[in-house]
Amino acid sequence: MGEAIVITSGKGGVGKTTTSANIGTALALQGKNICLVDTDIGLRNLDVVMGLENRIIYDLVDAAEGRCRVQQALIKDKRFDCLHLLPAAQTKDKSALNPEQMKQVVEELKPDYDYIIIDCPAGIEQGYKNAVSGADQAVVVTTPDTSAVRDADRIVGLLEQEELAAPKLVINRVRSHLSNYGDTLDVDDVVSTLAIDLLGMIVDDEEVLKAAHKGEPIAMNPNSRASIGYRNIARRILGESVPLMSIEGKKGFFAKMKSMLGLKA
Amino acid sequence: MKTGSSKNLVTIKGTKEGLTIILDDQCSFDDLKVELKDKMARDKQVFSSGPEVEVLVDAGYRYVNEEHEKVITDLLEEAQAIKVKEFHSEVITKEEAKRQREEDALTAVTQIIRSGQVVSVRGDILLLGDVNPGGAIEATGNVYILGTLKGTARAGLEGNLQTVVSASVMEPNQISISDVLFYAPDRYEKKQSGPLFDEPVYAYIATPEKEISFEKTRLLNQFKTE
Numbered sequence: 001m002g003e004a005i006v007i008t009s010g011k012g013g014v015g016k017t018t019t020s021a022n023i024g025t026a027l028a029l030q031g032k033n034i035c036l037v038d039t040d041i042g043l044r045n046l047d048v049v050m051g052l053e054n055r056i057i058y059d060l061v062d063a064a065e066g067r068c069r070v071q072q073a074l075i076k077d078k079r080f081d082c083l084h085l086l087p088a089a090q091t092k093d094k095s096a097l098n099p100e101q102m103k104q105v106v107e108e109l110k111p112d113y114d115y116i117i118i119d120c121p122a123g124i125e126q127g128y129k130n131a132v133s134g135a136d137q138a139v140v141v142t143t144p145d146t147s148a149v150r151d152a153d154r155i156v157g158l159l160e161q162e163e164l165a166a167p168k169l170v171i172n173r174v175r176s177h178l179s180n181y182g183d184t185l186d187v188d189d190v191v192s193t194l195a196i197d198l199l200g201m202i203v204d205d206e207e208v209l210k211a212a213h214k215g216e217p218i219a220m221n222p223n224s225r226a227s228i229g230y231r232n233i234a235r236r237i238l239g240e241s242v243p244l245m246s247i248e249g250k251k252g253f254f255a256k257m258k259s260m261l262g263l264k265a
Numbered sequence: 266m267k268t269g270s271s272k273n274l275v276t277i278k279g280t281k282e283g284l285t286i287i288l289d290d291q292c293s294f295d296d297l298k299v300e301l302k303d304k305m306a307r308d309k310q311v312f313s314s315g316p317e318v319e320v321l322v323d324a325g326y327r328y329v330n331e332e333h334e335k336v337i338t339d340l341l342e343e344a345q346a347i348k349v350k351e352f353h354s355e356v357i358t359k360e361e362a363k364r365q366r367e368e369d370a371l372t373a374v375t376q377i378i379r380s381g382q383v384v385s386v387r388g389d390i391l392l393l394g395d396v397n398p399g400g401a402i403e404a405t406g407n408v409y410i411l412g413t414l415k416g417t418a419r420a421g422l423e424g425n426l427q428t429v430v431s432a433s434v435m436e437p438n439q440i441s442i443s444d445v446l447f448y449a450p451d452r453y454e455k456k457q458s459g460p461l462f463d464e465p466v467y468a469y470i471a472t473p474e475k476e477i478s479f480e481k482t483r484l485l486n487q488f489k490t491e
Contacts (some may be wrong), residue, residue, distance in 0.1 A: 153397045157379030
């Protein structure tokens with residue numbers, strides 16, 4: 001019996017879809033059976049990030065309303081046999097689905113998969129309610145900005161009212177050089193404000209954008225630091241204990257000397 | 266003790282503060298009205314001139330509702346010099362008693378008040394947790410926070426100026442006590458972010474400026490006994 005994890009954030013543009021795609025891919029790399037569900041009806045993106053947009057025939061709303069079986073709407077990933085995507089409808093809007101239908105679809109998927117990753121739309125309205133209704137666990141994505149953290153805080157408050165396990169936190173786009181100067185929030189500030197468990201953090205990496213453009217999740221690329229971050233998150237979801245990686249990256253000789261002398265690197 | 270109509274239903278007593286009018290609490294209200302009318306008619310010349318006298322009305326164990334209060338006040342104030350200052354009764358309604366109990370109570374809440382959440386109580390509130398930016402904590406009495414106040418706190422919601430907002434770590438967006446407001450200094454003016462003080466403090470209304478000031482929490486006993 002699988003577990004359904006909703007990836008949510010409140011604020012738009014912090015990387016919910018990227019995180020969903022990459023956690024899904026990283027879990028598939030570990031050989032787990034994964035189903036990605038895009039609930040952003042009307043503004044679907046997950047298929048594009050996964051490079052599967054050409055293969056969509058049926059979608060979530062078709063499956064929920066019984067125009068097709070749930071299995072018919074699933075798209076098998078190009079790279080993995082154990083990774084499937086249930087795409088959102090593009091021609092409808094969020095009101096085309098209700099929480100009851102969503103719950104039913106997720107229940108139908110659970111026996112066939114180890115994890116069902118639900119990509120939640122931005123906002124706290126109907127789309128959010130749909131996405132959360134089917135989930136057992138929640139992952140809150142935020143970036144180290146005041147506004148993103150504020151919205152994440154709101155979402156954590158709302159999630160606490162649901163019958164879910166305590167939400168976990170992913171901090172996306174962590175920048176090393178800026179946080180040193182106190183110009184943005186640092187990871188500790190974010191964690192202490194939200195007061196929930198940190199599942200992982202992803203360093204800001206241009207490779208993520210390039211990979212999304214190609215329709216290939218960054219988690220596939222073993223040389224990127226963002227990819228390692230996602231793979232670590234996947235391992236933590238599977239119950240391994242993996243230490244947080246340093247956001248500083250590899251330091252050059254001079255940077256090391258400077259930090260030894262107490263100067264800002 | 267005399268009983269029946271022979272007893273004086275209305276007694277007027279002079280005290281240091283002025284006059285106290287003691288009303289019998291066993292007779293019917295109508296009898297009381299008649300007696301009061303008589304008395305006022307008889308003593309009219311005594312009260313009709315001279316300086317204004319403030320009067321306290323003591324109704325004993327009689328429950329006096331607003332309507333009765335008005336009837337008695339009107340009767341008394343027929344004499345121009347009399348000004349009814351206060352009604353005193355040993356009896357209150359259950360509703361009033363419940364309200365008073367709430368006002369005196371301290372409610373303990375264990376949670377993190379997150380953005381968009383508002384926790385509001387009657388009386389005092391003790392929060393075991395933080396108030397995050399965008400969240401609000403409100404009380405008609407005092408607000409005590411064992412944690413960090415980063416959001417909004419409102420004490421003395423119904424106008425009590427003697428209330429305080431106390432927090433272990435004071436880093437608020439906004440504090441209000443009764444109708445006096447305090448905004449935190451802008452993030453850019455402040456040289457660095459972080460708490461306003463490096464120890465627990467409470468916010469109170471400083472007189473006579475009527476502005477919100479802060480003082481160390483360990484000095485709160487001085488404020489309370491003032």
